Every structure is written in structure tokens, then in C-alpha cells.
Amino acid sequence: MKFSLTILGSSSAVPTASRNTTAHVLNVHERFFLIDCGEGTQIQFRKFRIRFGRVHQIFISHLHSDHILGLFGYLATQTLIGRKKEIEIFGPPDLERFVRNHFSLFPESLPLKIVFHPLDSIGVSKIFEDKAVEVSSFQVRHRIPTWGFIFREKLGDRSLLIQEPRSYVYCTDTLFEPSLSDIITGCDLLYHEATYGHAELNRAVSTFHSTAKQAAELAKLAEVKQLLIGHFSARYKDTAPLLAEAREVFPNTIEAIDGLSIDIPVVFHAEQ
Amino acid sequence: MKFSLTILGSSSAVPTASRNTTAHVLNVHERFFLIDCGEGTQIQFRKFRIRFGRVHQIFISHLHSDHILGLFGYLATQTLIGRKKEIEIFGPPDLERFVRNHFSLFPESLPLKIVFHPLDSIGVSKIFEDKAVEVSSFQVRHRIPTWGFIFREKLGDRSLLIQEPRSYVYCTDTLFEPSLSDIITGCDLLYHEATYGHAELNRAVSTFHSTAKQAAELAKLAEVKQLLIGHFSARYKDTAPLLAEAREVFPNTIEAIDGLSIDIPVVFHAEQ
Numbered sequence: 001m002k003f004s005l006t007i008l009g010s011s012s013a014v015p016t017a018s019r020n021t022t023a024h025v026l027n028v029h030e031r032f033f034l035i036d037c038g039e040g041t042q043i044q045f046r047k048f049r050i051r052f053g054r055v056h057q058i059f060i061s062h063l064h065s066d067h068i069l070g071l072f073g074y075l076a077t078q079t080l081i082g083r084k085k086e087i088e089i090f091g092p093p094d095l096e097r098f099v100r101n102h103f104s105l106f107p108e109s110l111p112l113k114i115v116f117h118p119l120d121s122i123g124v125s126k127i128f129e130d131k132a133v134e135v136s137s138f139q140v141r142h143r144i145p146t147w148g149f150i151f152r153e154k155l156g157d158r159s160l161l162i163q164e165p166r167s168y169v170y171c172t173d174t175l176f177e178p179s180l181s182d183i184i185t186g187c188d189l190l191y192h193e194a195t196y197g198h199a200e201l202n203r204a205v206s207t208f209h210s211t212a213k214q215a216a217e218l219a220k221l222a223e224v225k226q227l228l229i230g231h232f233s234a235r236y237k238d239t240a241p242l243l244a245e246a247r248e249v250f251p252n253t254i255e256a257i258d259g260l261s262i263d264i265p266v267v268f269h270a271e272q
Numbered sequence: 273m274k275f276s277l278t279i280l281g282s283s284s285a286v287p288t289a290s291r292n293t294t295a296h297v298l299n300v301h302e303r304f305f306l307i308d309c310g311e312g313t314q315i316q317f318r319k320f321r322i323r324f325g326r327v328h329q330i331f332i333s334h335l336h337s338d339h340i341l342g343l344f345g346y347l348a349t350q351t352l353i354g355r356k357k358e359i360e361i362f363g364p365p366d367l368e369r370f371v372r373n374h375f376s377l378f379p380e381s382l383p384l385k386i387v388f389h390p391l392d393s394i395g396v397s398k399i400f401e402d403k404a405v406e407v408s409s410f411q412v413r414h415r416i417p418t419w420g421f422i423f424r425e426k427l428g429d430r431s432l433l434i435q436e437p438r439s440y441v442y443c444t445d446t447l448f449e450p451s452l453s454d455i456i457t458g459c460d461l462l463y464h465e466a467t468y469g470h471a472e473l474n475r476a477v478s479t480f481h482s483t484a485k486q487a488a489e490l491a492k493l494a495e496v497k498q499l500l501i502g503h504f505s506a507r508y509k510d511t512a513p514l515l516a517e518a519r520e521v522f523p524n525t526i527e528a529i530d531g532l533s534i535d536i537p538v539v540f541h542a543e544q
Binding site: 013014015016017020021039040042043046047049063065069070072073076077080081094097098101102105106 | 285286287288289292293311312314315318319321335337341342344345348349352353366369370373374377378
């Protein structure tokens with residue numbers, strides 16, 4: 001049973017020749033969840049051979065261009081290829097108006113049925129659940145209202161097999177916020193933005209972003225199993241120093257690269 | 273003195289793993305003109321190492337997603353990278369409302385100065401001119417109002433050197449329209465859409481598109497020097513049959529491929 005994350009975009013703000021803006025796809029038992037949707041996300045689906053039809057839920061963290069511009073093309077294509085099944089979109093309250101407004105201006109209609117679920121929680125709240133996964137949202141600290149997401153595997157009868165449920169936490173865009181460690185404690189994979197290196201701490205703070213070192217500090221505080229950093233500023237032609245900086249604090253850190261897939265393996269409880 | 277076209281996107285409607293939706297960049301004496309702006313155009317600029325700062329005029333043929341979705345990210349990035357110089361956009365009358373509406377919904381503002389020039393001509397009319405080039409628009413026949421563009425080199429004093437002015441005609445999306453041959457007659461390079469192979473003529477007609485054979489027929493009628501076909505339906509995994517079909521009618525045909533650059537060489541009049 002898969003629990004696997006694929007990176008579709010790892011750049012912040014503006015894309016580079018090798019990094020699109022943010023989008024992730026999480027595969028939980030062959031159910032696919034799209035998280036953020038930067039420009040060109042539908043192109044990355046084609047490149048990395050992920051089938052659109054497998055995605056029924058989309059989660060949007062906040063309303064900055066580099067996290068949502070791909071949504072229009074993604075949805076327009078769903079319509080063009082004849083998708084009938086509805087799509088659920090979880091995102092900031094203004095997202096529905098934003099998307100409907102866009103399509104109302106377009107000569108093409110949007111026959112695709114979309115159900116919007118506005119995020120409005122302050123604390124952690126469950127926003128979606130199916131047979132395989134439970135998803136919760138929580139607020140992070142950015143210039144505009146922004147949410148992180150926790151995806152937690154549901155095992156049903158398999159929990160009898162002393163298998164541990166796996167979890168993925170998505171945390172961008174945000175200031176370093178140590179109080180989040182309670183929420184994400186012990187997760188298998190934490191994605192945390194690392195827009196800047198720590199030498200640019202002032203810039204990170206003034207733009208409500210984090211440094212690679214801070215991402216690692218949160219991972220350490222929360223005792224997560226693995227840290228994935230991304231959302232790199234386009235100023236870093238070489239991101240190796242950011243990865244090194246994070247690993248100094250939290251050795252089990254990897255770097256987001258477009259097309260990278262990370263399988264989170266099944267872990268069994270040690271027998272008592 | 274360059275007169276060179278670069279293809280940024282050659283797919284119609286939906287992008288594929290190797291073809292973005294439509295965008296072309298024409299370099300006339302190191303002045304760059306962007307023609308249509310499908311999703312991911314700014315990413316193609318990075319990949320093919322074209323500098324944004326060189327583009328001051330954008331030409332938009334019509335308001336279908338696959339020709340304009342990249343405009344929002346393209347303009348947002350100009351703002352982010354601190355562009356000060358204004359951008360002129362020539363396009364359908366509704367385009368200004370469309371772009372301004374999009375940015376008004378966004379938390380980010382659009383400090384970039386944009387001057388919109390609505391296209392409203394029925395016949396051929398000059399819409400732009402600078403030292404290097406003169407641009408005219410003309411209507412083609414699609415489901416919604418759609419314009420083609422003629423870029424004609426200006427030579428100034430160089431015309432004394434018996435050098436011939438070069439020309440590029442952009443013609444998409446459109447039905448086969450033989451009456452256009454008068455307008456585009458003798459141009460150096462004609463880009464004409466070839467969404468379908470001729471076996472799909474009925475589908476081409478019902479969707480107001482052309483076949484590869486029809487594109488070639490227009491090129492032959494208009495006695496152009498070279499034909500470039502593109503805007504291929506994503507149904508064609510292999511576009512070689514479309515190219516072959518066009519070459520049967522008009523041998524000097526080439527196929528649009530993302531990243532392809534076509535230099536139009538200087539031609540001198542034979543001395544009398």
C-alpha cells in the first residue's frame with residue numbers, strides 16, 4: 001500500500017529553468033491528492049506520468065500566484081478531456097470567488113462540477129476523510145491567511161497487523177513557528193519551506209518566509225522522521241548549501257527536486 | 273540583423289509532456305515580440321534563455337485558455353523581478369478587463385504599467401511600428417473573434433543596399449480561409465495552425481480549425497517562401513504524418529517544436 005509524495009514544483013515566487021512553482025501530489029493507496037497548483041502543474045502531470053483522473057481532491061494553502069496559477073489550466077483541461085466526476089477543492093475562503101470569476105470571464109464555460117470547502121480554522125481541524133486518509137488543516141504564519149495540511153493514513157483492519165499509520169505534513173509559506181511542533185510531532189515526512197539560507201534571515205522574516213536552518217530546527221523540535229525542504233528562492237542557482245545548512249541541524253533532510261518521488265515505507269511496531 | 277522566430281509552445285488546447293500550449297517569440301534586430309502566451313510561457317523563457325526584459329510588446333490572438341493562461345504568471349513575474357518599463361499588449365477588446373480583473377482579485381497588486389491596445393479591425397490594419405518592424409493585424413475565422421498578425425521588417429537606409437525586408441505571418445486559430453492568401457502573399461515565413469490531419473476534416477471544420485493539408489494549400493495559394501505548421505491536437509503522439517501531408521502540397525514546410533528557432537536569412541535583390 002503506497003504512501004508516496006511526488007514533487008511537481010520546488011521553486012518559490014518565480015519558476016526557473018529546472019524548478020516549477022509549488023505543487024505536490026500525494027499518493028495514499030492509489031488515491032491521489034494535489035497540494036497547491038503553481039503554473040504548469042498540468043504539464044508536470046504529463047511529464048511525470050501522473051493521471052489527472054486519479055485526483056479528486058485539491059488542497060490550496062494560500063492565494064499567492066505561485067501556489068494557484070496552475071489551477072485554471074488544470075481545471076480547463078479536466079473539462080476538455082471530458083471529466084465528469086466532481087472535484088473537491090479545499091482552500092482559503094476567497095478561492096471559490098476567484099476561480100468562478102476567472103471562468104465567468106472566459107468564453108469557455110466550466111461544466112466540471114467543483115465543490116469548494118473554505119478553510120477557516122485557527123486550530124487543527126479535520127477537513128477531509130476517506131477510506132485511506134484523514135486530512136487536517138492548521139494555520140501557519142504568512143503575509144496572508146495560509147494553511148498547512150496533515151495527511152494521516154488510515155489503516156482500518158490493517159492496524160491489527162501492528163502496522164503504523166504513516167503521515168505527511170505540508171507547511172508553506174510560513175515564518176519559522178516553533179509552536180507548530182506540537183501539531184506535527186512525530187510525522188513521517190515534514191515538508192517545510194526553506195525559501196532562504198540563514199544568511200538571509202532578515203529577508204526571510206520581512207517576507208514571512210523561513211530559512212533552511214529554521215526548517216531543520218522545527219523538524220528537530222517536532223521529532224519528525226524525515227524533513228523535505230523546498231520553495232527555494234530563484235536566487236539560489238545551487239541549493240546544496242541550503243541542504244547542508246539544514247542537515248547540520250537535522251541530518252535526515254532531503255531537498256525537493258521537480259519529479260522526485262519519496263516513498264514512505266510501511267513500519268511495523270516492534271512486537272511487545 | 274536577426275529576424276528569427278522561437279517556438280515556446282506548439283500544442284493546441286492542452287499541453288503534452290513535450291509540447292506547451294501556444295507562444296512564439298519573434299526577434300527582429302534584437303527587439304523581441306511575444307505572440308500569444310499559453311500556460312508556462314515564462315518557464316519556456318527560462319528554459320530557452322530568452323530575456324524577459326527584451327520584450328516590450330505582446331500580441332494576443334484570441335481569448336481561449338491555451339493562448340493566454342500564461343499571461344498572469346508572465347506579468348506577475350515581471351513585477352516581482354522589478355520591471356519598470358511599461359508593456360504594451362495588443363489583443364481582443366475584452367483582454368484588458370480580463371487581465372485587470374484577475375489582478376484585482378489577487379492579494380498582489382500589479383504595479384507594472386500595462387498599456388492595452390484593443391484589436392477591432394475587420395481588414396488589415398497597422399497596429400504597431402518602431403524602427404525595426406511594422407505589425408498589422410487581420411481577422412481570421414474562429415469560434416470567437418481572433419486575429420492574425422503580420423510582422424514586416426523595416427530596413428530604413430539598408431533598403432539602399434538592395435536588401436529585401438523580411439516578414440512573418442502568424443495565423444491561428446482559424447478555419448481554412450483561402451481569401452487570406454491576398455493578405456499574406458509572398459511572406460518569408462507563414463505560421464499556420466494544423467490542429468488536425470486531413471482525415472479529421474469534419475472535426476476541424478466543426479471546431480473552426482484547419483488541417484495540415486489546408487495549411488499547405490494556403491501557403492501554396494499565397495506563394496509564401498516557407499510554411500511552419502503547429503497547434504497540433506494532443507491526439508497526435510507522432511506528428512510526422514501531418515508534416516508529410518502538408519509537404520505533399522507545399523514541400524517547404526517545417527513543423528513547430530518547442531524550443532525550435534528559425535532564422536530567416538537576409539536576401540538581397542539580384543542586381544538589375
